Structures are given as structure tokens and as C-alpha cells.
Amino acid sequence: MGRAPCCEKMGLKRGPWTAEEDMTLVAHIEQHGHSNWRALPKQAGLLRCGKSCRLRWINYLRPDIKRGNFTCEEEEAIIQLHAMIGNRWSTIAARLPGRTDNEIKNVWHTHLKKRLESSSKTSGQAAPKLKAKKPAVAATASALEGPTSEPASSSPGQSLSMSPEQSLSTSSATGYSMASSLENTGSSSSESEEFQIDDSFWSETLAMSVDSSGSGMETGDTFGVDSASTSSSSNDEMDFWVTLFMQASDIESLSQI
DNA sequence: AATTCTTACAACCGCTTTCGG
DNA sequence: ACCGAAAGCGGTTGTAAGAAT
Numbered sequence A: 001m002g003r004a005p006c007c008e009k010m011g012l013k014r015g016p017w018t019a020e021e022d023m024t025l026v027a028h029i030e031q032h033g034h035s036n037w038r039a040l041p042k043q044a045g046l047l048r049c050g051k052s053c054r055l056r057w058i059n060y061l062r063p064d065i066k067r068g069n070f071t072c073e074e075e076e077a078i079i080q081l082h083a084m085i086g087n088r089w090s091t092i093a094a095r096l097p098g099r100t101d102n103e104i105k106n107v108w109h110t111h112l113k114k115r116l117e118s119s120s121k122t123s124g125q126a127a128p129k130l131k132a133k134k135p136a137v138a139a140t141a142s143a144l145e146g147p148t149s150e151p152a153s154s155s156p157g158q159s160l161s162m163s164p165e166q167s168l169s170t171s172s173a174t175g176y177s178m179a180s181s182l183e184n185t186g187s188s189s190s191e192s193e194e195f196q197i198d199d200s201f202w203s204e205t206l207a208m209s210v211d212s213s214g215s216g217m218e219t220g221d222t223f224g225v226d227s228a229s230t231s232s233s234s235n236d237e238m239d240f241w242v243t244l245f246m247q248a249s250d251i252e253s254l255s256q257i
Numbered sequence B: 001a002a003t004t005c006t007t008a009c010a011a012c013c014g015c016t017t018t019c020g021g
Numbered sequence C: 001a002c003c004g005a006a007a008g009c010g011g012t013t014g015t016a017a018g019a020a021t
Helices: A019-032 A040-044 A050-061 A072-085 A089-095 A101-121 A139-144 A164-169 A177-184 A199-208 A233-256
Strands: none
Touching: A019 A040, A019 A050, A040 A050, A050 A101, A072 A089, A072 A101, A089 A101
């Protein structure tokens, strides 16, 4: 089937967004919504393709975006979730209110991954501290951030309600809690191949877990997701499995004592 | 002070999935 | 049931800013 080109490239602007474009996009979405991304740039008078507009809105201009450095809890959550479900950035992002899949992906590739790699090399030793991150660059957005925008440095406890005990007790310094606890259970799989769950697993398990989100576990609370609570049922189902894995990890780590 | 290297992040690309006719 | 359009997603790239030399 003939796939539609991602966008007509003729005359459309690319590259970094200007503050003016941002304001135009925000104003248009606030007024008309974004029911049709394809048509939106034309309606708003932007020389961008709809895809670019959508990305800019989702990753940067949305009012509920939380900017600023990731908290330890958030990083820990990313590491754990990634160990469980792999590169499903949008799913991970759904667990971290205010964070986008793109942002999480970037954080993973830029330092979480490196941190894990270096700590696995120096197994047992604490991962070397990464140098302080530069303050979040919000060049154009800073001009847009109104009084309603969340401060860049929201309180750690606020972003994730997962308690330190919950998040840290299950994890070694490397963050490979799930992997290590599974290995400890006798799983012979190596670190690289542990927890390779294909999509069929998730589709099957999610299909089986209908209504399982009400199983008494505070799944939403696990990561303090208020947005997730209003999202699709598939997120609830994912909640269940995420929580299940984390609890299993807890049990395993307890059994080691 | 100038240059080079490294890091962080915004944005793009292309594939897959979903939806409507 | 089929097809095409649109949206969603993850991988990758480009580049600005900071650090190191």
C-alpha cells in the first residue's frame, strides 16, 4: 500500500522551533485543540508538517510537561521499568507523570545506560558519579513558560510517590534489581538475555489480566501516576504487571535475607 | 584565549499500528 | 474485508553548550 509521505517537504520549515512558532502552535491548540495534526499547521499558519507540530507539542509545549533534572526516584523507576519491559518508552513515560517518551529515551541513552554499563564493569563498586548535568535547556520554552508552568525542580517526593524503600530496596546500586533477583532464583539466563519478553507475552498477559488492576494493589500509587489513572485500560493492565514484577522482586530480595 | 572533545537534548526519519470510509 | 490516511512510536542524528586541554 502506498504509504503517505511523512510530510510534503516543499516549503516546509525544519529544524529548531522559534519562540514565535511555539506561541502560534500553543495558541492554536488552546483554541482549537489538535484533532487533526495534518491539518493543524495550515490552520495555524505554520510552515511545519503536522508531525513536527505534534512532536513539538507532545515533547515540549504541553502544559503538563515537567522540566528539569530527573529525580533519583524517576531514574530508578526508568531503570527498573526498562529492565522489565525494554525500550517501550511510551509505556515507561506513562509511569512518570510530566515526562515524555522522548525525554526518557534521551536520559536513558545519555546517562542511565552508561551508568549501568560502567557499574556492571566495576561490579560491586558504586557507579561513578556523573558530573552535574547542565540545567535543563529550555531556550524557547522558557519564554513561554507562564506562571502555571511547573517549576523546573519539582520536589522529588512529589514526582514519584514510590517510596525510597520501594524503589531502592528492590534495587542494587546498579539498578538491575529485576535481573539480579531473577538470576538468583535460579534462572540461568545471562544478564543480556534475561527478561527478554516478546510482544506476544505482553499481549497475552494483558489480555488475561482484564480487571486485574483492582486486585488490591495500589498500582497507580506505585509511581504516583495521576495521569495514568485516567488513561486507557491497557495502562491499568500494564500497571498490574509492572507492580507484579516489582513485588516479585521484593519477595525475592526478602528471601535472600 | 583558542581549539577540541564530550554531553545533553531537540528534532527528524521511517516503520508500525489504528481508524475511518 | 480491504485500503489509504493519520497518528504513534522508537531509533537515530544534528547541534548547541559546557568541559577539558
